[in-house]
Amino acid sequence: xxxxxxxxxxxxxxxxxxxxxxxxxxxxxxxxxxxxxxxxxxxxxxxxxxxxxxxxxxxxxxxxxxxxxxxxxxxxxxxxxxxxxxxxxxxxxxxxxxxxxxxxxxxxxxxxxxxxxxxxxxxxxxxxxxxxxxxxxxxxxxxxxxxxxxxxxxxxxxxxxxxxxxxxxxxxxxxxxxxxxxxxxxxxxxxxxxxxxxxxxxxxxxxxxxxxxxxxxxxxxxxxxxxxxxx
Ligand SMILES: C[S@@+](CC[C@H](N)C(=O)[O-])C[C@H]1O[C@@H](n2cnc3c(N)ncnc32)[C@H](O)[C@@H]1O
Numbered sequence: 001x002x003x004x005x006x007x008x009x010x011x012x013x014x015x016x017x018x019x020x021x022x023x024x025x026x027x028x029x030x031x032x033x034x035x036x037x038x039x040x041x042x043x044x045x046x047x048x049x050x051x052x053x054x055x056x057x058x059x060x061x062x063x064x065x066x067x068x069x070x071x072x073x074x075x076x077x078x079x080x081x082x083x084x085x086x087x088x089x090x091x092x093x094x095x096x097x098x099x100x101x102x103x104x105x106x107x108x109x110x111x112x113x114x115x116x117x118x119x120x121x122x123x124x125x126x127x128x129x130x131x132x133x134x135x136x137x138x139x140x141x142x143x144x145x146x147x148x149x150x151x152x153x154x155x156x157x158x159x160x161x162x163x164x165x166x167x168x169x170x171x172x173x174x175x176x177x178x179x180x181x182x183x184x185x186x187x188x189x190x191x192x193x194x195x196x197x198x199x200x201x202x203x204x205x206x207x208x209x210x211x212x213x214x215x216x217x218x219x220x221x222x223x224x225x226x227x228x229x230x231x
Contacts, residue, residue, distance in 0.1 A: 013118060058083030063145035145174075171218050
């Protein structure tokens with residue numbers, strides 16, 4: 001049970017997180033602490049509607065342990081943390097994988113998480129997801145919800161989905177960004193046609209930006225040696 005003291009801390013952190021989200025999303029800019037440069041976060045960052053969708057899925061799934069591939073400016077991570085805080089679970093944790101946070105994003109994603117007061121909830125893994133995810137499988141890690149928004153090359157998204165399928169709990173949700181991109185749609189299509197995943201929701205703000213909410217099966221489907229459905 002959450003104590004009144006920790007409930008009020010959660011409330012304070014929630015307000016702080018929301019004010020960072022509102023400020024950064026409405027300015028569309030972040031000021032890097034390292035060199036004071038002012039940087040445009042869009043179009044790389046997810047937009048407000050997608051952030052809200054992410055947050056709402058985290059809450060709906062009662063997620064406690066979440067994983068994200070591709071931190072960038074931290075907008076998805078801030079919304080996921082908002083969802084975790086709203087669920088009020090003391091042991092909530094979010095893992096973000098991104099090898100380019102320092103080199104390409106001046107650590108601004110981590111900076112905003114710190115400003116929001118949620119850095120203690122977040123573990124950053126500065127490796128390619130295609131290297132980190134199989135290790136997480138061998139370490140027996142488990143997650144309740146995943147957000148895939150790293151490399152958009154077919155082979156990398158494919159590997160991300162395959163390993164996340166093993167890391168996310170049975171009948172868990174994997175939220176895939178940029179479903180309009182042929183490489184992402186093709187990788188998702190393999191999972192839908194061959195692994196028994198379901199397309200729970202497909203949302204689009206316009207023809208340039210769609211995302212897919214995927215649900216993994218309760219048990220891996222049984223596949224015989226020659227099983228293959230073209231995708
Ligand atoms: C479109 S941005 C992510 C946007 C972010 N999720 C958000 O909420 O705004 C793509 C991110 O993927 C990261 N990335 C690229 N290749 C990657 C890889 N192999 N493994 C993990 N992250 C990768 C990039 O550094 C970049 O931060």
